[in-house]
Amino acid sequence: MVLGFWRFLGAAFAATLLLHGSCSSDEAIPTRTYSFMRNATLAPLVSYYDYIVIGGGTAGCPLAATLSQNASVLLLERGGSPYGNPNITDLEAFGAPLSDLSLSSPSQRFISEDGVINARARVLGGASCLNAGFYSRAAPEYVRDVGWNRKLVNESYAWVERLVAFEPKIQQWQSAVRDGLLEIGVVPNNGFTYDHISGTKVGGTIFDQLGRRHTAADLLEYANPKGVTVLLYASVHKILFKRKGTPRPVAHGVVFRDSTGAKHRAYLSQGPKNEIIVSAGALGSPQLLMLSGLGPKAHLQAHNISLVVDQPMVGQGMSDNPMNAVFVPSPIPVEVSLIQVVGITHFGSFIEAASGENFGGGSPTKDYGMFSPKIGQLATVPPKQRTPEALAKAIEDMNGLDKAAFQGGFILEKIMGPVSTGHLELRSRDPNDNPSVTFNYFQEPEDLRRCVEGISTIERVVDSKAFANFKYDAMSFESLLNLTVSSPVNLLPRHRNTTTSVEQFCRDSVMTIWHYHGGCQVGMVVDSEYRVLGVDALRVIDGSTFNHSPGTNPQATVMMLGRYMGVKILSERLTSEES
Ligand SMILES: Cc1cc2nc3c(=O)[nH]c(=O)nc-3n(C[C@H](O)[C@H](O)[C@H](O)COP(=O)(O)OP(=O)(O)OC[C@H]3O[C@@H](n4cnc5c(N)ncnc54)[C@H](O)[C@@H]3O)c2cc1C
Ligand SMILES: *[C@@H]1O[C@H](CO)[C@@H](O)[C@H](O)[C@H]1NC(C)=O
Ligand SMILES: *[C@@H]1O[C@H](CO)[C@@H](O)[C@H](O)[C@H]1NC(C)=O
Ligand SMILES: *[C@@H]1O[C@H](CO)[C@@H](O)[C@H](O)[C@H]1NC(C)=O
Ligand SMILES: *[C@@H]1O[C@H](CO)[C@@H](O)[C@H](O)[C@H]1NC(C)=O
Ligand SMILES: *[C@@H]1O[C@H](CO)[C@@H](O)[C@H](O)[C@H]1NC(C)=O
Ligand SMILES: *[C@@H]1O[C@H](CO)[C@@H](O)[C@H](O)[C@H]1NC(C)=O
Ligand SMILES: *[C@@H]1O[C@H](CO)[C@@H](O)[C@H](O)[C@H]1NC(C)=O
Numbered sequence: 279m280v281l282g283f284w285r286f287l288g289a290a291f292a293a294t295l296l297l298h299g300s301c302s303s304d305e306a307i308p309t310r311t312y313s314f315m316r317n318a319t320l321a322p323l324v325s326y327y328d329y330i331v332i333g334g335g336t337a338g339c340p341l342a343a344t345l346s347q348n349a350s351v352l353l354l355e356r357g358g359s360p361y362g363n364p365n366i367t368d369l370e371a372f373g374a375p376l377s378d379l380s381l382s383s384p385s386q387r388f389i390s391e392d393g394v395i396n397a398r399a400r401v402l403g404g405a406s407c408l409n410a411g412f413y414s415r416a417a418p419e420y421v422r423d424v425g426w427n428r429k430l431v432n433e434s435y436a437w438v439e440r441l442v443a444f445e446p447k448i449q450q451w452q453s454a455v456r457d458g459l460l461e462i463g464v465v466p467n468n469g470f471t472y473d474h475i476s477g478t479k480v481g482g483t484i485f486d487q488l489g490r491r492h493t494a495a496d497l498l499e500y501a502n503p504k505g506v507t508v509l510l511y512a513s514v515h516k517i518l519f520k521r522k523g524t525p526r527p528v529a530h531g532v533v534f535r536d537s538t539g540a541k542h543r544a545y546l547s548q549g550p551k552n553e554i555i556v557s558a559g560a561l562g563s564p565q566l567l568m569l570s571g572l573g574p575k576a577h578l579q580a581h582n583i584s585l586v587v588d589q590p591m592v593g594q595g596m597s598d599n600p601m602n603a604v605f606v607p608s609p610i611p612v613e614v615s616l617i618q619v620v621g622i623t624h625f626g627s628f629i630e631a632a633s634g635e636n637f638g639g640g641s642p643t644k645d646y647g648m649f650s651p652k653i654g655q656l657a658t659v660p661p662k663q664r665t666p667e668a669l670a671k672a673i674e675d676m677n678g679l680d681k682a683a684f685q686g687g688f689i690l691e692k693i694m695g696p697v698s699t700g701h702l703e704l705r706s707r708d709p710n711d712n713p714s715v716t717f718n719y720f721q722e723p724e725d726l727r728r729c730v731e732g733i734s735t736i737e738r739v740v741d742s743k744a745f746a747n748f749k750y751d752a753m754s755f756e757s758l759l760n761l762t763v764s765s766p767v768n769l770l771p772r773h774r775n776t777t778t779s780v781e782q783f784c785r786d787s788v789m790t791i792w793h794y795h796g797g798c799q800v801g802m803v804v805d806s807e808y809r810v811l812g813v814d815a816l817r818v819i820d821g822s823t824f825n826h827s828p829g830t831n832p833q834a835t836v837m838m839l840g841r842y843m844g845v846k847i848l849s850e851r852l853t854s855e856e857s
Contacts, residue, residue, distance in 0.1 A: 309362035314503050315402075318354075318512035318536035326547040327352040327507070329847075330532055330554045332514045332566065335404020336833055337820040337840035338557035339494040340438065344844025346505030348852060352544050353506060354534055356513040356710075357384055357401035360495050366407045369489040372616065375401075375408055376653035384408065387654060388561065390598070391716040392700075393661030395654030395669070396790045398561050398712075402510060403495030405559070406442075406484065406833055409792065410648060411491065412617040412630070413443045413482035416828035416835045417474040425806055426842065434841040435472070435834065441499060442492040442837070443482040445470050449613040451633040451687055456480070457744035459621040459629060462735070474829045478621050481830070485616075494837055511537040515709050517554060517570035518543075519586050519813065527586050529554045529816035546815065551851045556798075556818045557840070563822040564593040564702050564797030565713045572810065581704050587812040591802035593702035598717040598794035599827050602729055602787050603649060603657070603690035604736050604758055608633075608748045612687055616648065620830050621739075626694040627732030628830040629739065633687030649688055649789075651676060657787040661719075687748070689739060691732030692791045695826045697722040702797050719788050729784035733759075759783055793832050798822040808843060819843045 327350045331342045334355030342353040360366045365374040366384060375385040376397050384401035385408050399405040421431050448456070459478040460467050468479040484492050498508065514534045519527040531545035532554060546552040556563045567573060571586030573593065578585055614634035621629035632648050649655045651672035656664045658672060700716035720726045737755040739745055759780075798804055798818040803811060808823060810816040821836050828835035 311359075311361065312498055312501075312503070312508065314501065314506050315359065315498075315508040315510065318509040318534065318542065319538055319540070321507075321509050321512070321536065321542050323540075323542055325352065325542075325544045327544060328547055328549060328552045330354065330544050330546065332517075332532065332554065332556045333404070333558035333562055333820065334402045334495070334508060334510075335399055335557055335559055335820065336406045336494045336836040337404075338555075339403060340497040340500075340837050340840030341555065341557060341819055341844045342506055342508070343498050343501040344841055345848060346502040348848050349505060350547070351506045353508045354512040354514050354532070354544070355402045355508065355510055357399070358382075358510050360384065360401050360403045360407045360493055366401070366403075366493070367491050369411070369485045369491065369616065372410065373647060373650055373653040377650070386712065388712040388715070389664075390700075391714060392719055393664050394598070394717070394719070394788060394790050395656065395664060396598070396794065397654065397792060398559060402508065403493035405792065406493040406837070407491070407495070409484075409833060410616050410632075411483045411485045412620075412831045413439075413472065413484055413834050414620065414829045414831050415472045415474055415838075420474075420826075420828050424800070430842055430845060431838060434838045434845065437500075437841050438497065438834065438837045439472065439482070441496050442484050442494070443472065443834070444484070444486050444492075446480065446483045446485070446618045447487070448480055448618055449615065451608075451612040451748060452480075452615050452618045452631065454745045454748050455629075455631045455687075455689065455739060456619040458739035458742035459619070461742045461744050462738040464621040464623055464629070464735070472834065474622065476622050476624055478619065480618055481620055482834075483616075483618070484833070494840075497837065497841075509534075509536075512542075513709060514558070514566060515569065517556070517566065517816065518545075519571070524814065526812065526814050528814040529810075551854055553815045553817060553847070556816070557820040558822075559820055560596070560795045560797050560822040561702065561713060561715065562709075563818050563820055564596075564803075565704065566709060567592050567798065567803070567810070567818070568704050568713075569707060569709055572813065577703060581707055583707065589803065589812060591799070593713075593797050594699070595796040595799045595802060595825065596700045596702050596715055596717060596794065597696050597698065597796050597827075598719065598790055599692050599694070599696050600719045600725065600729060600784070600788045601690055601692050601791035602733065602784055603688045603789065604733070604740070605649070605686060605688050606740055606749050606758060607686040607753075609750055610747060611685060612748065615687075617831070621735070622830060623731070623735060625731045626728045627735065628692045628694065629689065629732065629735055630692065630830070631687060631689045634684070655789050657789050660786040661788060689736045690791070691729065691736060692793070692830070693725055693728040693732065695728075696725045698725050699796065715794075717794065720785055726781055726784060730780045733780050733783065791831075793827045795821040795824040795827055795832065799825055807846070817843075817847075
């Protein structure tokens with residue numbers, strides 16, 4: 279019986295999760311328009327603002343909303359509005375945008391040179407419109423090490439949380455994971471909290487009780503409508519610098535194109551404190567700096583980009599936290615859940631989990647879970663073998679599965695940091711093209727050690743008494759790592775040997791949890807106030823500035839940083855006006 283069951287599982291690496299809230303999907307989708315938001319085709323050819331924010335993402339929206347309180351702000355976003363799109367709003371549709379490869383999709387797929395398939399946002403609200411919703415603050419030690427003002431950090435998190443963070447409802451499968459973590463010693467039980475504390479907790483979520491997503495775009499509710507203009511489908515091609523009469527190049531404008539390809543220019547109005555702020559994300563920000571002439575000299579020359587400042591560190595320090603997951607088939611039905619419980623271990627591995635069934639059994643609208651090959655997750659073959667053909671085959675195999683194959687859940691581990699880093703380079707001068715990016719997963723032994731310990735922690739959770747109802751007795755953990763039927767769910771290398779094989783499992787089955795960051799790091803490309811080194815009137819504020827991914831998951835801190843820096847920049851502005 280068990281063997282027959284395995285046949286089903288075979289193809290579904292992905293045993294996808296059907297995600298749904300307690301509302302039915304045909305209820306009206308809440309929609310919203312802001313009086314200050316418009317299609318970039320309607321923008322004048324030339325305009326002037328105190329601040330120009332490039333990228334209306336997870337950091338850019340709270341930043342622009344804050345600055346608009348006391349200054350005029352232009353927010354330029356290459357994508358459209360998230361409102362009224364059920365693919366974004368409904369928890370159930372997680373993955374629908376990630377599998378939509380059209381140019382109008384809110385998600386743009388990219389594949390790193392490592393071979394791992396990944397995604398970046400193209401929509402107002404940025405990746406907060408695509409993500410799994412888990413909301414959790416950075417550790418106090420992280421805040422201390424970065425050197426942020428702790429009081430303002432707390433106030434900024436609270437400002438974000440008032441509009442977009444919620445407590446999830448925990449059901450039986452997530453409870454079993456939580457109790458399993460506690461039973462094996464990932465203690466204490468910290469209950470429900472946004473805080474990052476060692477032990478086991480239930481974190482926040484940006485999905486409300488109806489399963490509706492709230493995003494960074496909602497933070498624009500805080501904006502002063504008279505102080506802000508948000509342009510959609512406004513793709514920034516270049517930051518403009520002037521140099522006459524100043525010791526260093528000064529950023530003073532941008533060139534952007536609307537959806538018809540027409541060129542517009544926006545400039546900073548007169549004022550010593552006015553600035554351009556790049557919040558285009560970990561791929562977009564280093565890419566745009568390079569396209570504007572800030573980057574490694576030889577690389578820019580090779581692309582015929584005229585050099586503004588030779589800045590070899592732009593695009594360096596790119597990292598993506600590796601994610602490895604184990605699918606645990608369950609003999610009894612489980613609830614549908616996304617990340618809710620997290621085990622914060624002392625060795626730098628975070629244990630998270632997601633459960634659910636694919637009731638659609640290949641239905642085109644229902645199999646978009648967090649581990650579905652439809653969204654680019656493919657752990658049945660090592661990264662370098664994740665060809666379009668391999669992906670297509672995995673999707674086909676999954677579509678052939680019976681729904682019984684999807685009963686169960688994934689327990690995953692993400693490592694902190696990571697220590698391994700890579701780099702980003704331009705492929706072309708088109709800002710809409712993906713740059714080439716290399717993350718070097720597990721290059722540093724420390725990262726691999728954390729993965730191995732993480733997998734062994736997952737093993738102990740699966741074997742715990744608390745989890746006993748949700749796994750088949752007859753299945754050893756080793757067999758869970760080695761689900762080789764037509765194509766394996768998880769992948770264990772052939773030469774199993776207690777130490778080396780789990781390491782190989784880590785390397786071969788690595789996926790992304792989409793927490794990639796770096797490229798404009800503090801101390802390398804920007805100073806501690808996020809000002810770009812070597813030029814004036816230009817900052818970068820987003821996940822590209824991180825040395826390490828904050829907390830267990832980054833979005834809370836990215837939104838916090840937008841608010842935090844908005845408050846700091848405004849207070850500097852107001853102080854200088856008084857003096
Ligand atoms: C599928 C997925 C699941 C995730 N799950 C979680 C989770 O559960 N919890 C969590 O905490 N984190 C999660 N994350 C990570 C988190 O969402 C991101 O780290 C964070 O949102 C990044 O914010 P950012 O502001 O740096 O970039 P983004 O939010 O990507 O913002 C960049 C914005 O700039 C725009 N842009 C780029 N270039 C240009 C240009 N040239 N001109 C104009 N606009 C431009 C983009 O369209 C985008 O809107 C997930 C991410 C993804 C993709
Ligand atoms: C923006 O406006 C232009 C011109 O009216 C139109 O062609 C385009 O479709 C609009 N874009 C969107 C996505 O609404
Ligand atoms: C800044 O804006 C806030 C809110 O609009 C207002 O209360 C405050 O007076 C303004 N400060 C200055 C110096 O204009
Ligand atoms: C929603 O996602 C599906 C599947 O990717 C896609 O076909 C559809 O066009 C999307 N709808 C919207 C409104 O973006
Ligand atoms: C900030 O919040 C954290 C936890 O929420 C708390 O431990 C800390 O004392 C607070 N710090 C300040 C300076 O308020
Ligand atoms: C750069 O310019 C040279 C000379 O005009 C041209 O031959 C070369 O193809 C260009 N390279 C790129 C990458 O555009
Ligand atoms: C993995 O599964 C295959 C096929 O079922 C089997 O031949 C092999 O011995 C298993 N390997 C380990 C290490 O369990
Ligand atoms: C596992 O492999 C490593 C490296 O190849 C070797 O040093 C070790 O002795 C092996 N262990 C066992 C139990 O075979």
